[in-house]
Amino acid sequence: MDLFDSQRSAPSDDAPLAYRMRPQTLDDYIGQQALVGPGKPLRRMAEAGLVRSMILWGPPGVGKTTLAELLAHASNAQLEHLSAVMAGVKEIRAAVERAQQHTSPVILFLDEIHRLNKSQQDALLPHVESGLLTLIGATTENPSFEVNSALLSRARVYVLKALDQEELISVMRQALSDDQRGLGKRNIHVDDEVLSALAHASAGDARRALGLLETACDFTQQENGQEVLPMAVLADVIGHQASAFDKQGDAYYDLLSAIHKSIRSSRPDAALLYMARFMQGGGDPLDVVRRLAAIASEDVGNADPRALPLVIAAWDAYLRLGDYEGQRAIAHAAIHLAVAPKSNRIDRAWKAAKQFVSQQPQVEVPTYLRNAPTKLMEQLGHGEGYRYAHNEPDGYPAGSTHNCWPEDLPQARFFEPSALGQEKRFAEIMAWRESRDQEADQAP
Numbered sequence: 001m002d003l004f005d006s007q008r009s010a011p012s013d014d015a016p017l018a019y020r021m022r023p024q025t026l027d028d029y030i031g032q033q034a035l036v037g038p039g040k041p042l043r044r045m046a047e048a049g050l051v052r053s054m055i056l057w058g059p060p061g062v063g064k065t066t067l068a069e070l071l072a073h074a075s076n077a078q079l080e081h082l083s084a085v086m087a088g089v090k091e092i093r094a095a096v097e098r099a100q101q102h103t104s105p106v107i108l109f110l111d112e113i114h115r116l117n118k119s120q121q122d123a124l125l126p127h128v129e130s131g132l133l134t135l136i137g138a139t140t141e142n143p144s145f146e147v148n149s150a151l152l153s154r155a156r157v158y159v160l161k162a163l164d165q166e167e168l169i170s171v172m173r174q175a176l177s178d179d180q181r182g183l184g185k186r187n188i189h190v191d192d193e194v195l196s197a198l199a200h201a202s203a204g205d206a207r208r209a210l211g212l213l214e215t216a217c218d219f220t221q222q223e224n225g226q227e228v229l230p231m232a233v234l235a236d237v238i239g240h241q242a243s244a245f246d247k248q249g250d251a252y253y254d255l256l257s258a259i260h261k262s263i264r265s266s267r268p269d270a271a272l273l274y275m276a277r278f279m280q281g282g283g284d285p286l287d288v289v290r291r292l293a294a295i296a297s298e299d300v301g302n303a304d305p306r307a308l309p310l311v312i313a314a315w316d317a318y319l320r321l322g323d324y325e326g327q328r329a330i331a332h333a334a335i336h337l338a339v340a341p342k343s344n345r346i347d348r349a350w351k352a353a354k355q356f357v358s359q360q361p362q363v364e365v366p367t368y369l370r371n372a373p374t375k376l377m378e379q380l381g382h383g384e385g386y387r388y389a390h391n392e393p394d395g396y397p398a399g400s401t402h403n404c405w406p407e408d409l410p411q412a413r414f415f416e417p418s419a420l421g422q423e424k425r426f427a428e429i430m431a432w433r434e435s436r437d438q439e440a441d442q443a444p
Contacts, residue, residue, distance in 0.1 A: 062163060255274050286315075293308065343421065
């Protein structure tokens, strides 16, 4: 009897419902039809009885562990199950030694593979490469960041999706009707509305859905000789629904990215949605306001020069008012940025200036712009010829002889204002000054 059979043949009635209801075959498996549906890659592997190394990447409760067990069973392989949270090089070597004693194929299921450090991954690599172990890794984090390239190149990555509403309802109906492993013997009546509420509260996580269902069924009521699960009990069962996320994981940065891109796309409602998800999930509001400060210059720029001061004011308000009132100030700034006209000309200008300087062997300040704090510097001509702008007509020292550009360096234009918002006015001012330069240069 392989490890799969010994663990799963007869789950105890005291085991959690989510454990008891884990599928025994791929036909029982709900969700991930792009991977396990007819003709799909994992279904073909199971039918051929030949499993290749892979990494299953997806959120919690979507069936990563179950898939590993089903694939091991279908291929008649021994299944070694390790958690990267607990396993080190010693445990990996022990699994390798056990694999060397087996005549049948061995699949190593490594849960939370993203938690393995480099030395632990290196200890695993040669045995995956030699074929002694077929690796199935499970991770909630992007493997391209968390798994070293050598190991990643030897394993196919399959992306698992959160279950949708209908799939979660199917999972719960399956549990309610199964009289061997589920709740079927109790013949509990549950309305579609109640199942929909439980599915919504589960946020794509089948394990959570079954856990909520099991808890809710502790509060059934007798009606006409039948157990009924009323909607009224769900408020206490479900509780607060803003689920947290790993502050160092992909979800954290995905939400910040979604906030940024929604504002850049001038979609205030989407920006507020992702901000609310971020903050109610435990994200630091100051991370949002830092991102807003970047957006103010990168994406709004001088199309609305009020943007950056407004963000800094929101930042200050958050620190002064505290979290509850301060979050509203951050939302204030985010809405302004989203609605404001957009220009990336500051970002483009700054990048162009840095690239230009990197290509120049040296950039020397013209003599007339240099300081002259000592007598020697005055004698060397520092500051000589400098024209004080406030003493010039219209406050502008016109003419190319006073363009402040380094001598013997080709002239370049970095900032090109757009025709949006305040930058349109900037373009008019700059054009007027250029005409003044031309007049000054042509004057006798």
